[in-house]
Amino acid sequence: MEQTLHVEAKDILKYAENFDQKIEEDKKIEPNEWMPEAYRKHLIRQMSQHAHSEVIGMQPEGNWLTRAPSLRAKQILLAKIQDEGGHGLYLYSACETLGISRDELIEQLHLGKAKYSSIFNYPTLNWADIGAIGWLVDGAAIVNQVSLQRTSYGPYSRAMVRICKEESFHQRQGYEIMATMMKGTKDQQEMAQDAMNRWWWPSLMMFGPHDSASPHSGDAFKWKIKRQSNDELRQKFIDKTIQQAEVIGLTVPDKDLKFNSETGHYEIGPINWDEFYSVINGNGFCNKKRLDHHKNAHEEGRWVRAAAEAYKNKHSKN
Amino acid sequence: MAIDTQLDLWEVFIQNKSGNNYIHAGSVHASDKKMALQNARDTYTRRSEGTSIWVVPSKEIVASDPNDEAMFFDPANDKIYRHPTFYVMPEGAKQI
Numbered sequence A: 001m002e003q004t005l006h007v008e009a010k011d012i013l014k015y016a017e018n019f020d021q022k023i024e025e026d027k028k029i030e031p032n033e034w035m036p037e038a039y040r041k042h043l044i045r046q047m048s049q050h051a052h053s054e055v056i057g058m059q060p061e062g063n064w065l066t067r068a069p070s071l072r073a074k075q076i077l078l079a080k081i082q083d084e085g086g087h088g089l090y091l092y093s094a095c096e097t098l099g100i101s102r103d104e105l106i107e108q109l110h111l112g113k114a115k116y117s118s119i120f121n122y123p124t125l126n127w128a129d130i131g132a133i134g135w136l137v138d139g140a141a142i143v144n145q146v147s148l149q150r151t152s153y154g155p156y157s158r159a160m161v162r163i164c165k166e167e168s169f170h171q172r173q174g175y176e177i178m179a180t181m182m183k184g185t186k187d188q189q190e191m192a193q194d195a196m197n198r199w200w201w202p203s204l205m206m207f208g209p210h211d212s213a214s215p216h217s218g219d220a221f222k223w224k225i226k227r228q229s230n231d232e233l234r235q236k237f238i239d240k241t242i243q244q245a246e247v248i249g250l251t252v253p254d255k256d257l258k259f260n261s262e263t264g265h266y267e268i269g270p271i272n273w274d275e276f277y278s279v280i281n282g283n284g285f286c287n288k289k290r291l292d293h294h295k296n297a298h299e300e301g302r303w304v305r306a307a308a309e310a311y312k313n314k315h316s317k318n
Numbered sequence B: 001m002a003i004d005t006q007l008d009l010w011e012v013f014i015q016n017k018s019g020n021n022y023i024h025a026g027s028v029h030a031s032d033k034k035m036a037l038q039n040a041r042d043t044y045t046r047r048s049e050g051t052s053i054w055v056v057p058s059k060e061i062v063a064s065d066p067n068d069e070a071m072f073f074d075p076a077n078d079k080i081y082r083h084p085t086f087y088v089m090p091e092g093a094k095q096i
Helices: A009-024 A037-056 A058-062 A071-096 A102-110 A127-148 A154-182 A186-205 A217-222 A230-248 A273-283 A287-300 A302-317 B033-044 B066-076
Strands: A258-260 A265-267 B008-015 B022-030 B052-057
Touching (some): A037 A058, A037 A102, A058 A071, A186 A230
């Protein structure tokens, strides 16, 4: 879009006041409006991480496409993975409205300057993991994304609304896989429980560090980029998910777990943050594999992009 | 070798039902019109959200300057006679 915004240095104070007032009044900020540089940077970091997560998240599930247990399961998984790709695209285009190009975004991912959700550095060992990912990982993502529908940046908020509409099927299909396995043979039940054991804690870590240790949240709240804290969102997820686990007979792998009847909330044992930071810093099972795969796909697609450009140039001359 | 590129940016507008307005949905990358339409379909209408799509090169869209909002739109504020509620209906007269 053509940017018509020209800001004189002397007017910055006025623009900053307008911006603060809009945030105060819960109005959305749009791409061609003045915004503090730090707001723009925060959004680029958060939205690109979100977009990369959608795209990298296609890999652990893609691993099971050819081995889905039925045609129905395969069609559903294919549709889900296609959605994740679509969600990545919504988010990339929303992020590009902040004045950063798709090339730069991908370059930052490849250079390790931009992150993606650490959860995708865990391997998918068997079919039950596909159930656990849909149910727990997408479940956690949805809790976060529902909250982000109210984020202050217009394009981000609109992308979230669209994504939330589509994602509820992801969580349900995962839960259905888990429920089906729990009604199956003893081996299938054990597989489902094993997947639950491996994915439960990493899913809780998806919400990020505790509020007391969250380095980026001050400004994010002030600017209403983030509307609920990591711990609030995590608690929401815990309360909803434990109930669903009980219904199908899965055990939550937490010996300290208890229900507080006064608050009406579940209380969990301590999260292993050493594991969280270790995976973020590159020591997960699949960090290298995920990034290498993305780089290769990008390289292998280079000739396609070049051919499309050549075709365009040839036809625009006529 | 040609410079690598993520292709041009296009804005996507979707009509969800025959007769409705076209509403902005987001954007896609594509090298030409045909690819832009196909990418828009794949990206924004996976659940029959649309019956028709417009794609427009993003660089062709001109937007009003948010800083001129007051100057640009205020003239409409004091012309309340543009609204039907401005007029007094004689007692007993029925609405059209």
